[in-house]
Amino acid sequence: MKGLEEIYLKGFSLDKYFGIASADELEKLEELYKNIVISDEFVNRIKGINKKVPVLASVETWCPYARVFLTTMRKINEINHIFDLSLITYGRGVSELAGYLKIHEDDFVVPTAVFLGEDFSKLRVFNGFPERYHNDSTLDTIDGTRNYLKGKFANDILEDVLSIF
Template identity: 25%
Template sequence: MDIKKLFDSGISFNEFIKSEDNKNPEIFKNRFETVTIDESIKNIKNSSRVSSVLAFAESWCPDCQVSVPIMAKICDILEIDFHILKRKGHEEEMMALCKEKEARIPTFVFLNHDFNVLDIWIERPKAIKELVAKGDNSFRSGYVNGAYDKEIIDELLEKISRS
């Protein structure tokens, strides 16, 4: 699989927002504008090998509506190239990259300068995955309204700083 070619076929966050099949552009714009990420994260750029992030996402997906704007803002602050591909039509590539049995979204693939995969983040933060595993769905309203943004930001920054 040519990951660089796959990455290059993706679109920017702004193009994703404006795409004609995105029925919720305001959700993505508002999340990007209102999520709070401390500018001091810039200092992790020097120690990280991440130069690009490839996202697999769909605009209709609540998990994507929550996490894609956060990843876009982190990439904007850290000057990391960020491209998005739809899941539909890329399921096989996603499963091969993630070594998963199903293509879950959003998926963020952290890449170095040579487009080697450094790390991957899939779907939701650990705290939410733990609640779901217990059958607890009480998180849903708070999750889509930003209650777990800190957990998402921390996990994504950890992936970037460790890579």
């Protein structure tokens, strides 16, 4: 089994992610980018962070949940580059990351992101969507899921990923 640092170092960038996306996927990413608005409260919070955190994320361009997650991360980094993203495919996530995180192959989803300490220890795992959604029924309705995938619940992602600071 490979350590998180080794997997992280073999990942690819957000720019490469955009480079492998289809025209339709890029259009959806652009629409999300326009829809996600970060409140002044979160902007100030993000600006006040003075450290960088490596993030290893298993993603796919076809996955709408991954697109919402990555677009939110992109917006955060445009305010203050606090996350160093290293991306891997779903296949590498299942074969290399799932075992390390003790996630059964059948339960592994994209995006699965690991927020890492300076020594590449696991600080937090983002598994599909914000943690609170694992315990409530927010995404159990068609409207809830549609709104999430349109970027309308980005504040919940922000709250979740910024909790490591």
